Amino acid sequence: MVNTLRAAAISQRFGSRVVLDAVDLEVPPGRVIGLLGPNGAGKTTLMRILFGVLTPDAGRVEWGGRAATDGDRRSWGYMPQERGLYRDMRVIDQLTWIARLHGLDRATGERRAAVLLEQLGLADRAKDKILKLSGGMAQRVQLAAAMVHEPSLLVLDEPFSGLDPVAVGFLSDVILAHVRAGRNLLFSSHQLDLVEDLCETITLIDRGRVVLHGDLRALKAASADRYLRVDVAVDPSWVDGRLAEPVTTDASGTRLRLAPGADPGTVLDAVRANGTVRDFAVEAPSLSELFLAAAGHQAVDDEPELQGSNR
Amino acid sequence: MKDTFLVAGREVRQALRLRSFWIVIGVLLVGSSAGMIIPELVGDGRTHIQVASVDLSPAFETSLRTTAESLDVDVDIEVFDHVEAARQAVESETADVAAVGGAAPTVVARTGDNELVLGLVHQALGAEVLAARIEAAGVPAAEAQAILAAPPPLVEELDTGGESRRAAAAIVATVLYVILLMLMVSVATGTAIEKSNRISEVLLAIVKPGALLFGKVIGVGFTGLATLSAGIVPVAVKLAVGGELPDGLAVALLGGAPWILLGVAFYLTIAGSLGSLVERQEEAGSVVTPLSVLLVGTLLVAQSGADSPLGAVLAHIPFTAPLVMPARIALGVAEPVEMAISIAIGLLALAVAARFGSVVYRRAIVHTGNRLKLREVLRRGTAGVAA
Ligand SMILES: Nc1ncnc2c1ncn2[C@@H]1O[C@H](COP(=O)(O)OP(=O)(O)O)[C@@H](O)[C@H]1O
Ligand SMILES: [Mg+2]
Numbered sequence: 159m160v161n162t163l164r165a166a167a168i169s170q171r172f173g174s175r176v177v178l179d180a181v182d183l184e185v186p187p188g189r190v191i192g193l194l195g196p197n198g199a200g201k202t203t204l205m206r207i208l209f210g211v212l213t214p215d216a217g218r219v220e221w222g223g224r225a226a227t228d229g230d231r232r233s234w235g236y237m238p239q240e241r242g243l244y245r246d247m248r249v250i251d252q253l254t255w256i257a258r259l260h261g262l263d264r265a266t267g268e269r270r271a272a273v274l275l276e277q278l279g280l281a282d283r284a285k286d287k288i289l290k291l292s293g294g295m296a297q298r299v300q301l302a303a304a305m306v307h308e309p310s311l312l313v314l315d316e317p318f319s320g321l322d323p324v325a326v327g328f329l330s331d332v333i334l335a336h337v338r339a340g341r342n343l344l345f346s347s348h349q350l351d352l353v354e355d356l357c358e359t360i361t362l363i364d365r366g367r368v369v370l371h372g373d374l375r376a377l378k379a380a381s382a383d384r385y386l387r388v389d390v391a392v393d394p395s396w397v398d399g400r401l402a403e404p405v406t407t408d409a410s411g412t413r414l415r416l417a418p419g420a421d422p423g424t425v426l427d428a429v430r431a432n433g434t435v436r437d438f439a440v441e442a443p444s445l446s447e448l449f450l451a452a453a454g455h456q457a458v459d460d461e462p463e464l465q466g467s468n469r
Numbered sequence: 470m471k472d473t474f475l476v477a478g479r480e481v482r483q484a485l486r487l488r489s490f491w492i493v494i495g496v497l498l499v500g501s502s503a504g505m506i507i508p509e510l511v512g513d514g515r516t517h518i519q520v521a522s523v524d525l526s527p528a529f530e531t532s533l534r535t536t537a538e539s540l541d542v543d544v545d546i547e548v549f550d551h552v553e554a555a556r557q558a559v560e561s562e563t564a565d566v567a568a569v570g571g572a573a574p575t576v577v578a579r580t581g582d583n584e585l586v587l588g589l590v591h592q593a594l595g596a597e598v599l600a601a602r603i604e605a606a607g608v609p610a611a612e613a614q615a616i617l618a619a620p621p622p623l624v625e626e627l628d629t630g631g632e633s634r635r636a637a638a639a640i641v642a643t644v645l646y647v648i649l650l651m652l653m654v655s656v657a658t659g660t661a662i663e664k665s666n667r668i669s670e671v672l673l674a675i676v677k678p679g680a681l682l683f684g685k686v687i688g689v690g691f692t693g694l695a696t697l698s699a700g701i702v703p704v705a706v707k708l709a710v711g712g713e714l715p716d717g718l719a720v721a722l723l724g725g726a727p728w729i730l731l732g733v734a735f736y737l738t739i740a741g742s743l744g745s746l747v748e749r750q751e752e753a754g755s756v757v758t759p760l761s762v763l764l765v766g767t768l769l770v771a772q773s774g775a776d777s778p779l780g781a782v783l784a785h786i787p788f789t790a791p792l793v794m795p796a797r798i799a800l801g802v803a804e805p806v807e808m809a810i811s812i813a814i815g816l817l818a819l820a821v822a823a824r825f826g827s828v829v830y831r832r833a834i835v836h837t838g839n840r841l842k843l844r845e846v847l848r849r850g851t852a853g854v855a856a
Contacts, residue, residue, distance in 0.1 A: 209674035211835055228677075236674040242667030247483065258475055259675045303671060 161222035162186045163208070163311055163342055168217030170203055170366075177203050178214070179366045185311065185344045190337050192357035192374075193346040194445070196457050200366045201346040202239050205315050209236050221311075232260055235309030239316045239346075241300045243288045249275065249299055250284040253306045260307035267306065274302045294325060301332065311342040318352055330356050350445040350457050362449055370452040378442035383451065385441045386414045386422050390433040397428045405447075411437075472676040476684020477691065480659070484692040497700040505707045517543045518586045521555035521564035524571045528600045533593035542589065566590045574598050637717035638799035642771035642792045644700060645729060646764055649791070652693040652733065653740035653757045659685055660744030660830070661753035669745075669834045678831040683823070686737040693733060717799035724803075725795025731815040732791020735822050736760060742826035745833040746841045763788055771796040785811050787818035 163185040170178040178200045185191045193201050206212040208219055210231055221230040244252055250271055257267030275281050278298045288296055297320075304312060314333075318326055333356065337343050347353045361371040370377065385405070392404050392412035402414040402425045414429075416422060422440045429435060449457040484490045518537070522529065530546055537544045547564065549555040552575075555567035559577050567577040568590050576594055578587050604610055660682075663669045672681055701722060708719055743756045767789040774780050775796035783789035784797055790811050797803040832846045 206670075206835070211670060211673045232675060234674075236671070238667065238670040238674070240667035240670050242663075242669070242671055244483075244663075244668055245666060251482075255475070255479055256671075256675070259472060259672070 161310065161342070163226075163344070164218075164220040165204065165208060166218045166220065168204060168207055168214050168219075170200070170207065170212065170214045177366050178207075180217070181363065181366070181368055182371075183344075183361050183368075185342050186359075187342045188337055188340050189343075189358045190333060190356055191342075191344045192353055192360045193344060193363065194350055194353070194357070194360055194449070194457075195348065195363040195369075197348050198365075199348075199363045201348075201363065202315055204363075205236070205238075205313055205344075205346065208313065209234070233307070233309060234311040234313065235304040235307065237300055237304040237312075237314045237317060239319075241297065243296065243300060243303065245289040246287055248285055248287055249280065249291070252288065253299070253302055256303050257306045260309075262307055270306050270308065271302070274306055278302055294322075297321070297325070301329070305332075305336075309341070311344070312336055314343075314345040316347060317345050318347055318349060326352070348457070350449060354445045357445070360445070362452060364449075364453040364455075364457075370448060374445070377448060381443050381448065381451070382418060383443045383447065384416045384422070385443065385447070386416055386425055387439045387441055388412055388414070388426070388429050388435045389437040390429065390435055392429055393432070396432040397425055401425050401428075413441075416440075472680035473684040473687065476676070476681055477688035480685055480688025481692055484688070490692065490696070493696050494699040497696060498702065501700040502703040505703045505712070509712065516541065516585070517545065518566065518589070519564045520544060520546045520590060521549050521558045521567040521577075522546055523549045523552050523555045523567065523569045525568060525594075525597055526570070526600070529568065529570065529593050529597040532596040533589065536592060537589055540585070540589070542585070544589075568594050570594070570597060633715040634717035634800050637715045637721055638775055638796035639772040640715075640718065641721040641725060641799055642768055642775075642796045644697070645732065645792055645795065646768045646771075648693055648697055649732060649736050649764060650761055652689055653736055653760060654754055655693075656685060656689045656737045656741040657744030657747075657757050658750060658753040659689065660741050660834075661747045661750045661756075664745055664834055665748065665750050673835065678834065679823075679827040681834075682738070682741050682827055682830045686734065686741055690733045690737050694729075697729075717801065720801075721795045721799035724798040724808075727812055728791045728794040728815070731787075731812070731819060735787055735791070735815070735819050736764075738819070738822045738826040742829040742833075743843070745830045746843060746846065748840045752840060764792070767792045776800045776802040781807070785814055787815050787822075790815055 163183075165181065165183040168178050168181045168183075169176070181200070181204060183193065183204065193204065195201055203212065207214045207217075208226075210219075210226075210228070219226045221227075247255075250268070253271035253274070254264060254267040257270055258264060262270065272281070272284065275284050278301070280295060280298055280302070283291060283295060288299065291299065301314075301317070304314070312333075317329055317333075321329060333343055333345065345353075357374050359372065360374050360377070362369050386402060389411040391407050392414065394404055397403075397414065400417060401420040402416045404412050404414050406413045414425060416425060426435065426438060443451065446457050520533065525548075533546070534544055547558070549558065549567075552567075552569050555564070555569065556577055558564040559567045559579060562579075565578070565586050569575040569577065574594050574597070576587065576591050578590075663672070663681075669681070704714065704718065704722065708714060740757050740760065743760075744753050747753055747756055767783065770777075770780055770783055770789070771792040775784075775793055780793055780797060780802075783793040784803065784807060794803060794808070794811055798808075829843065829846050833841050
């Protein structure tokens with residue numbers, strides 16, 4: 159059975175500091191939902207509230223249209239930002255034990271754990287203690303711990319942080335497989351560019367407030383902003399500042415924001431008058447540009463990671 | 470409930486994998502067995518005395534042995550030819566006492582030595598002299614012997630086993646103290662590891678904080694009591710085969726069991742919740758220091774003054790009762806009413822500790838960044854443990 163997770167008007171303060179301010183979030187089945195925003199935005203706090211690790215000052219968490227129960231939560235899977243496992247426990251024992259906490263019997267838990275380890279390429283390390291594994295392997299065991307009971311809803315907090323490109327690809331595949339099976343998935347990230355292609359629906363939060371949410375393609379299409387990408391480094395003096403201005407320049411060229419109503423062809427001609435353009439495109443805003451437009455500032459970390467990630 | 474046992478089960482399984490667990494079990498088993506067997510080997514609590522005799526008749530020996538037997542004393546007599554040799558034996562401690570007959574009957578002993586020995590020999594020597602006099606007065610030797618062989622008066626010992634009861638009280642209290650201390654550190658460290666390893670957040674998303682805390686307490690407590698029973702098994706075996714135990718030991722262990730259980734549950738619940746306050750695993754030991762100080766003080770009272778008025782008061786206080794009450798039971802001074810009241814208070818206190826423990830644990834376990842003060846945690850609301 160498929161359900162929708164809904165968080166409604168969640169508010170949380172720590173001391174005098176408002177960390178979440180009437181945040182709404184919806185996670186329907188079959189879609190990749192990204193909870194995105196800079197560090198300190200309140201993503202982890204919201205996820206803790208979803209799982210009942212924290213009790214919010216206000217707001218509701220619903221599953222399938224009614225208040226989420228402990229039983230519902232037990233059927234979900236959570237990979238916290240603060241990764242943690244018993245270091246002196248064997249991989250297979252740990253996964254089986256967690257499966258049993260989720261309500262599976264021992265035999266089923268063991269079988270599921272073995273299947274999952276096989277999928278994650280860890281079958282030969284099943285009997286090793288966690289402390290014998292490399293960091294990357296431990297990450298995969300952590301993912302396995304969140305999935306060992308075949309959760310209806312999988313919630314991953316900053317799953318991509320610290321991963322190499324191969325691991326990012328691998329994790330993306332796992333995420334897609336989960337939603338293709340018609341289940342629910344929510345993940346968070348502060349690296350907007352990294353997850354741009356993966357997200358189908360986004361909720362952008364900033365300083366505890368939702369600044370933008372919806373279907374990513376629809377949001378991009380609905381934005382009036384347009385960008386011209388050319389494969390040459392553009393000097394600001396080449397184009398009339400009233401028509402367009404360069405926003406980023408890197409090895410692959412320059413991205414110019416077009417002024418409202420400006421003709422891309424005119425801007426392209428101005429660039430071609432100064433350099434050779436072999437490749438160009440008119441593009442909708444990127445995720446970070448959407449964030450900038452909605453939040454009024456860059457989605458770079460607006461605070462060092464105070465809480466937690468002290469490793 | 471099921472979660473609690475799953476958590477406890479993991480604790481036990483992990484403990485069974487530890488070499489140190491088996492080492493402690495082994496040490497306790499060997500130590501306790503030795504404590505039970507050695508007294509049997511070295512002579513079932515009877516006193517032995519070594520007597521050097523010079524120039525004495527068989528009447529002396531008979532009389533000495535009869536009296537000694539009535540006092541549970543074994544006697545070895547070695548006959549010397551010369552007074553000097555006997556004296557030498559006493560001096561070099563190969564004999565406890567020398568008895569010299571003849572014209573000037575004398576008992577030779579080292580100063581300050583056992584009065585019982587001295588008395589025994591002195592009495593026998595007196596009998597010998599008496600026999601000689603009776604004989605000298607014309608009574609035939611055989612008759613004189615018969616007169617003197619009359620059984621000596623019975624000796625009735627009152628205050629049976631006072632010393633041994635004190636020893637039993639001290640032993641039980643000390644063993645409990647050591648076990649409580651070990652288990653408290655173990656629970657606090659376990660909680661601190663879970664917090665610093667960040668496994669606690671994974672678990673809290675699945676099970677209630679109470680299940681985590683109490684599962685740990687039950688698991689660690691169970692392994693601790695399993696360890697303790699390694700020390701008790703030899704005692705029980707000896708009791709079962711009808712061997713003699715120090716007075717009060719079996720009573721203290723059996724009668725004290727409720728307080729042992731209450732004490733373990735009570736102290737471990739508090740220690741577990743305190744463990745959640747720390748930021749790093751190494752700090753876990755220091756967080757239970759106040760409790761261990763309290764336990765040391767309690768141990769002193771339990772060892773030396775469990776039957777004092779102070780002991781009677783402490784037997785009602787949940788923090789001190791686990792050590793003091795078994796000691797009082799060993800001494801035979803615990804009244805049934807007092808025990809009932811103490812148990813009732815103990816159960817109540819356990820309920821309070823459980824409530825307190827889970828509140829502290831729930832608030833502190835997800836807080837990272839710095840070590841928390843207990844006061845902060847108790848003052849602030851649910852998650853309001855802001856940095
Ligand atoms: N237990 C806590 N006590 C006090 N402040 C906290 C606590 N947890 C998080 N915060 C603060 O709440 C804000 C949001 O944190 P977090 O939810 O971790 O953000 P994100 O996951 O988006 O980076 C941050 O400013 C953080 O310092
Ligand atoms: Mg976070």
